[in-house]
Amino acid sequence: KKGFRVSEDEALEFIRTFYAENPEAGSPGERLREVRDDIRRTGTYRHTVPELEYGARVAWRNSSRCIGRLYWRSLRVRDRRDVTTAAEVAAESVRHLRGATNGGRIRPVMTVFAPDGPDGPGPRIWNDQLIRYAGYRVPSGEEAGEVIGDPANADLTEVALALGWTGGTGGPFDVLPLVIEAGHEPPELFEVPRSAIREVRLRHPDHPWFAELGLRWHAVPAVSDMTLEIGGVGYPAAPFNGWYMGTEIGARNLADSGRYDLLPILGGLLGLDTTSEASLWRDRAMVELNRAVLYSFAEDGVAITDHHTEARRFLAHMEKEERAGRVCPADWTWIVPPMSGSATPVFHRLYDNPDLRPNFLRRERPYG
Numbered sequence: 001k002k003g004f005r006v007s008e009d010e011a012l013e014f015i016r017t018f019y020a021e022n023p024e025a026g027s028p029g030e031r032l033r034e035v036r037d038d039i040r041r042t043g044t045y046r047h048t049v050p051e052l053e054y055g056a057r058v059a060w061r062n063s064s065r066c067i068g069r070l071y072w073r074s075l076r077v078r079d080r081r082d083v084t085t086a087a088e089v090a091a092e093s094v095r096h097l098r099g100a101t102n103g104g105r106i107r108p109v110m111t112v113f114a115p116d117g118p119d120g121p122g123p124r125i126w127n128d129q130l131i132r133y134a135g136y137r138v139p140s141g142e143e144a145g146e147v148i149g150d151p152a153n154a155d156l157t158e159v160a161l162a163l164g165w166t167g168g169t170g171g172p173f174d175v176l177p178l179v180i181e182a183g184h185e186p187p188e189l190f191e192v193p194r195s196a197i198r199e200v201r202l203r204h205p206d207h208p209w210f211a212e213l214g215l216r217w218h219a220v221p222a223v224s225d226m227t228l229e230i231g232g233v234g235y236p237a238a239p240f241n242g243w244y245m246g247t248e249i250g251a252r253n254l255a256d257s258g259r260y261d262l263l264p265i266l267g268g269l270l271g272l273d274t275t276s277e278a279s280l281w282r283d284r285a286m287v288e289l290n291r292a293v294l295y296s297f298a299e300d301g302v303a304i305t306d307h308h309t310e311a312r313r314f315l316a317h318m319e320k321e322e323r324a325g326r327v328c329p330a331d332w333t334w335i336v337p338p339m340s341g342s343a344t345p346v347f348h349r350l351y352d353n354p355d356l357r358p359n360f361l362r363r364e365r366p367y368g
């Protein structure tokens, strides 16, 4: 398309950094000239595989809201830049999930699909994560406004239904299909095979009744709606996964009043005094819910981390970065866990938060 052009400054800055951090690559002169000429001739340039892998790992290292960056060097990068059709993006996303799940020994993986370029935009996955539970809005009537499932995904569920999805069981944990847009075609739907979805059924170490609630959560968090930006090149579909920190499930996804809103139910079942805030019933219900999450994942041999351990690891990462002579950008409001913040060491200090590149960029939702 006319008018598309990658920023030469950002490209050359990235190449210089790549050669500076990877001395085994030799001297940058020739590659700098080649990239500059490619951009002037075609409007863009193609990363080598080493540049792509390094760029993806540094984008993770620069993600100031991520508490899990200690292992940034271990990211596995699947180069799928030649994949451009919606069906192939779906198939490779499913393979990504299988490889990342690894029987519960979850591996941090990223799959990089085609970038935006002069020939048009790269493919886009409309789901914010590869595995998301549907949120069915109950039609008007006495239950108006109610949602069965995850309210955070009610809009995406409506999009999928409008595109012809027939819905799952209609229950609270139906996995949504992938909604993938490629070329200038309308988005297409692709079911994620059950065999690619590892889930953990939640039970509590001390309360047998907990298992009867039928609660579950999926093992692999795989973010799929952020643009990977490396040296001025944007990769709009670059799904990446790690493993969960328990609080994400137990303090937010299942606890938020705008999500599964389980604290009142658990407060009652735990026999707590839910008529008085001062009984701290919400806090006690949240702790028990988080204990159930950590216990169930560990019992099933599915990787998960607790917020105390992860906080300590993050500070170790910061120290390593400072010793390497780098600034480690961090956003206090996201790094501090959503429960027991001051009981973790990351609470008791402040952070610099420069906006570094490469990085992952949030973009506006294509639906709404």
Ligand code: HEM
Pocket (backbone or CB within 6 Å): 056, 060, 063, 065, 066, 067, 068, 069, 071, 075, 108, 109, 110, 240, 241, 242, 243, 244, 245, 248, 305, 310, 334, 360, 362
């Ligand atoms: C390996 C284990 C990992 C753990 C335990 C972890 C933990 C977390 C947590 C708890 C958050 C906050 C999420 C929220 O509050 O919604 C987060 C944010 C983030 N993580 Fe990590 N992470 C891990 C790996 C990764 C990997 C492999 C990448 C990318 C290659 C990554 C990139 C990010 C980004 C970009 C954000 C911010 C997302 C946003 O701004 O919406 N993380 N991480």
Ligand SMILES: N=C(Nc1cccc(CNC[C@@H]2CCCN2)c1)c1cccs1
Pocket (backbone or CB within 6 Å): 068, 221, 222, 223, 240, 241, 242, 243, 244, 245, 248
């Ligand atoms: N453990 C993870 N959790 C995570 C990481 C980044 C982003 C997200 C999703 N965050 C969005 C929600 C909704 C607003 C605030 N949190 C989850 C990972 C996901 C992918 C790699 S690690």
